[in-house]
Amino acid sequence: MGCQHLSLREWQHNLTTDIFQKYDVDDANPLAIYQNNLLMTATRSLSISYPVMAKMIGHDVMIPLASRLLKQELPETGDWADWGEELALLIHESELNEQLPMLADMARFEWLIHLAGRRAEVPFCSASLELLSLYELDELTVTLSPSVEVFRSHYPISKLWALHQPDVPDYSPAPEQIIKELENGTPQYLAIAQFRGRPAQEPLDQSEHEAMTELIFGKSIGHLIDDQTTKFNFIQWLPKAIQNGWITEITHTHSTSIQNGE
Amino acid sequence: MFRSEHHQALSAAVGVGLRHPHYQDALSETAGVDFVEVHSENFFAPAGATRDFIRAVSERYPISLHGTSLGLGSAEPINTDYIQRLKNLTDDIRPFAISDHASFSWSRLNGRRLHAGDLLPLPFIEEAVNIMAENIDRVQQILGQQLLLENLVSYIQFKQSPMSEMEFLTKVAEQSGCALLLDINNLLVNAHNQKADDPLQTAKQWIDELPIDLVKEFHLAGYTPVAPGQLIIDDHSQAVNEECWALFDYALDHFSPQTTLIEWDNQLPDWQRLQQEAERARRHILQHVQRQNISGGGSHGLPTSVTA
Numbered sequence: 009m010g011c012q013h014l015s016l017r018e019w020q021h022n023l024t025t026d027i028f029q030k031y032d033v034d035d036a037n038p039l040a041i042y043q044n045n046l047l048m049t050a051t052r053s054l055s056i057s058y059p060v061m062a063k064m065i066g067h068d069v070m071i072p073l074a075s076r077l078l079k080q081e082l083p084e085t086g087d088w089a090d091w092g093e094e095l096a097l098l099i100h101e102s103e104l105n106e107q108l109p110m111l112a113d114m115a116r117f118e119w120l121i122h123l124a125g126r127r128a129e130v131p132f133c134s135a136s137l138e139l140l141s142l143y144e145l146d147e148l149t150v151t152l153s154p155s156v157e158v159f160r161s162h163y164p165i166s167k168l169w170a171l172h173q174p175d176v177p178d179y180s181p182a183p184e185q186i187i188k189e190l191e192n193g194t195p196q197y198l199a200i201a202q203f204r205g206r207p208a209q210e211p212l213d214q215s216e217h218e219a220m221t222e223l224i225f226g227k228s229i230g231h232l233i234d235d236q237t238t239k240f241n242f243i244q245w246l247p248k249a250i251q252n253g254w255i256t257e258i259t260h261t262h263s264t265s266i267q268n269g270e
Numbered sequence: 271m272f273r274s275e276h277h278q279a280l281s282a283a284v285g286v287g288l289r290h291p292h293y294q295d296a297l298s299e300t301a302g303v304d305f306v307e308v309h310s311e312n313f314f315a316p317a318g319a320t321r322d323f324i325r326a327v328s329e330r331y332p333i334s335l336h337g338t339s340l341g342l343g344s345a346e347p348i349n350t351d352y353i354q355r356l357k358n359l360t361d362d363i364r365p366f367a368i369s370d371h372a373s374f375s376w377s378r379l380n381g382r383r384l385h386a387g388d389l390l391p392l393p394f395i396e397e398a399v400n401i402m403a404e405n406i407d408r409v410q411q412i413l414g415q416q417l418l419l420e421n422l423v424s425y426i427q428f429k430q431s432p433m434s435e436m437e438f439l440t441k442v443a444e445q446s447g448c449a450l451l452l453d454i455n456n457l458l459v460n461a462h463n464q465k466a467d468d469p470l471q472t473a474k475q476w477i478d479e480l481p482i483d484l485v486k487e488f489h490l491a492g493y494t495p496v497a498p499g500q501l502i503i504d505d506h507s508q509a510v511n512e513e514c515w516a517l518f519d520y521a522l523d524h525f526s527p528q529t530t531l532i533e534w535d536n537q538l539p540d541w542q543r544l545q546q547e548a549e550r551a552r553r554h555i556l557q558h559v560q561r562q563n564i565s566g567g568g569s570h571g572l573p574t575s576v577t578a
Contacts, residue, residue, distance in 0.1 A: 016397045017345035023426075024377040024386050038425040041501065045388050086339035086352040086375065086385045087311045126315035155317075205322050 028078065050074040053088035058095065058118045060172040063180050064111070065104070073098065089126065093119055110163035110190070117165045120157045120200045124207035127155035132250050136257035146230030149259050150223050155202035156254045158212070158220045164193025166209060203253045210252050215240040220254070228261060282527035282555055284548045285334065287506075287534060293323060295541035300330050302545035305366065307334040307531050313363075314355045324363055334367040334487075334531065335360065339385065340409065341375025342419065343392040343402045348376055349385070353412050360413055367487060367529065369418035369451045372402065372439060391424035394431040394438040403445035410447065418451040418487055419443065423459045423504040435460075436479035443484050450480065452525075453489040454517050455510070455533075459502045470513055474520050485525045490514055490551060491533040506535035510547060515554060522558040530555070 014022070026039055033040045051074040055062040062070055073095065081094040096115035104111055130153055139148055159165075167189050171181040197217035200209045212220070219232050219240040233242050249255045283304035288296050296306060306327060313324045327333065337356065341348060360368060373389040392398045406417055421439060433441070443450055457476055461469035492508030510518075510532065518530075532547040 015345070016393070016395070016401060019393070020345050020374055020377050020390070021379075023390060024384060025379055027386065027388075027390075028379055028384070038427075038501065041425045041503065042388055042390065046386070049387055082379060082382055083385045083387045084349075084383050086341070086349060087314050087355070088387065089311075089315065125318045126320075128317040202318060205318060207318075 028082075046078070047071065047075055049088065050078055050083075050091070054092050054095065057089065057092045057122045058115060060118055060169050061095075061111070061115055063172050064108075064114065069104075073102075076102075089122070095119070110161070110165065110168065113161040113163055113165050114168065117159055117161070117169060117198075117200075120159055121169075121207045121209070124155045124157065124200050124202045127202055129153070129155060129202045129205070129253060130256045132253070132255060133257040136259065139258045139260055143260055144230060145233060146228050147261055148229045149226055149261055150229060150249070151256045151259050152220070152223055153201055153254055153256050155207075156220075157200045158217050158224070159198045159200055159209075160196065160217055162195050164189050164196055166196055166198055166211075167193060199252065199254055201252065201254055208252070210248075213239075216245055219245065226261075229258075282529065283332075284530045284532070284551045284555070285331075286532045286544045286548055287336075288327065289535060289538060291538050292541045292544070297326060297330065299541060303331065303548055305332040305334055305529070307336045307533075310335045310337040310356055310359060310368075311339050313359055316355075316358060321362070324359075328363040333363055333365045334369065334529070335363075335365040337368070337370035338389065339375055339387075340370040340405075341373065341385070341390075342370055342405045342409070342417075343372060343374040343398055344376035344405065345374070345401055346376040346378060346383075348405055348409070349383075353409055356409075357413055360415065367418055368413060368415055369420055369487065371420045372422050372442070389422055391422055391426050392438075393428050394433045394435055396432070399438060399441045399445065402442045406442070406446035406448045417446075417448045419448050420451040420453050420489065421456050423456045423463075425463065425501055427464065434476075434479060436476050440479075440481060440484065449486040450484045451487040451489060452477075452480070452485045452521065453491070453533075454521055455489065455491040455493065455514050456504060458513055458517060459493060459504050463501050470517060473517050477517075477521055477524050480525075482525050485521075485528060487529040487531065488518065488521060489531050489533050490518055490547075506533050507537045509534075509539075509543075510550075515550075518551070518554055519558065522555060523561070527555045527558060 027042045027046060030039065033043060051067070051071050054074050054077070055067070055070055077092065077095055077098055080098060081091065083091045085091075096112045096119065099105060099115050100112040168186060171185055171189065197212040197214055198209050199212050199216075199220060200207060202208070215238040218238050219242075222232060229242060232240055285305035285307055286303050288306040288308050296303075308324065308327070313320050315321055324333070335356075339352065340356075356368075371389045372392065374392055375386045375388070375390060377384045377386055392402070406419065410417055419439065419442060421435065439450055442448070457473040458469055461472040461476075466472035490510045491504075491506045492510050492514065493502050494505055494507050496502050530551050532544060532551060534544060534547070
């Protein structure tokens with residue numbers, strides 16, 4: 009292989025393009041080694057980010073999933089833990105969705121657990137509670153923790169996920185346990201966040217799920233309370249949110265953050 | 271000047287690569303290992319269990335941070351966010367060494383930014399020397415610490431190279447101010463894959479090409495044997511083989527003892543087996559010292575952990 013007539017940049021682009029996009033490469037071609045390395049690393053990475061998925065469908069299925077995902081979502085950051093966000097979408101659009109319709113939701117759930125385990129935990133600024141007595145609620149909002157995400161599914165995903173613990177590689181629950189959970193399960197609403205250094209999940213009711221989704225988009229506390237379409241109870245929710253590390257402060261929508269002093 | 275005093279103090283120390291299955295062993299059983307090396311990217315998350323763990327490890331061992339994704343030879347710029355995450359980690363755990371490979375990773379595909387996720391080889395040309403030296407200088411300035419640059423296994427053979435791999439590494443180190451991490455096993459894998467008549471002898475000749483003051487660390491590893499004619503894959507899946515120990519002896523005589531790491535990444539043995547490999551490396555270092563004393567070569571001032 010030579011690169012005398014190309015700039016180094018062009019040569020590097022050509023090599024990476026061949027690794028990612030050249031198919032039917034002969035096994036004797038050194039390119040096949042790099043392609044195989046890439047696929048094995050991507051598969052291992054997915055299995056780490058999605059440990060329950062890997063248990064549910066097995067290593068042999070994770071390999072083609074990783075291969076397909078590499079065509080859809082390129083690794084960009086140099087940290088494989090950042091790669092794999094689009095797995096749920098890939099599964100939803102694949103033949104697996106017909107056989108195991110809860111699988112895409114499990115992937116979505118595991119990605120949120122994965123993210124929550126890696127994001128910073130910010131303590132609640134209790135001084136910001138004072139704003140509740142100083143301003144109209146229409147002028148106040150709640151800042152959610154950087155690690156918090158909300159999740160909902162028609163399937164009992166959290167219970168299915170728990171069935172696949174303890175976190176040992178070869179442990180799998182009996183199929184009848186899974187079937188029982190699916191038959192008896194109800195839709196789930198969850199908040200997922202990092203709490204005391206670990207990803208944690210807490211059940212929500214539907215109104216809390218909707219309210220937290222609105223808070224993500226900056227809706228004011230007053231608007232949430234006045235919204236007649238939900239049964240959201242801010243007074244009950246607030247201590248629960250503080251206790252679980254979901255929120256970092258109460259914020260006035262037009263003034264500075266107490267926490268950041270910005 | 272970059273921080274390097276810790277690295278000097280650990281000259282000739284022997285450590286092991288710390289991988290996930292051994293995390294608990296490493297916290298509970300610290301004897302027999304002078305330092306541990308971890309893969310930087312595995313601890314990039316700013317919070318959570320992995321960051322808690324590496325902080326706990328840093329209280330028990332000196333840490334060498336070994337990267338696999340810096341892509342120092344990339345013509346595309348190294349992602350600034352990646353360097354910042356590395357800096358955040360180094361500021362947190364204060365490693366005595368930071369290393370990565372003489373490879374490239376950052377590129378573009380169909381106009382989109384790409385990290386290739388592998389250690390991709392470089393042609394040994396002036397343009398690559400300049401790009402790599404500039405990248406290393408940038409990273410060293412941000413981290414405030416000298417980098418160690420590791421020689422690579424390449425599965426691609428370049429038809430014509432204006433310089434040898436060792437000339438290339440020497441030029442990069444001299445131009446950037448980095449030091450070298452010499453992977454002894456990688457030399458042998460390349461010699462075998464290039465069909466050298468006598469791979470051990472060829473690897474020794476490559477070692478002879480390197481200035482003795484540039485190498486600050488050795489890596490020792492093993493690989494899965496292959497059938498004749500097949501390419502050896504640098505899979506770090508076996509114990510260090512006898513050929514690698516022989517080349518280690520040669521490197522000790524050539525460079526004097528340096529920080530030495532047992533690298534074992536796949537088909538991992540138990541923690542005790544890794545410690546045994548580290549112990550064997552110590553024996554080779556002591557034998558080198560004895561050879562030097564017999565020939566009047568003087569002492570190398572080994573640290574307590576090695577001489578005890």
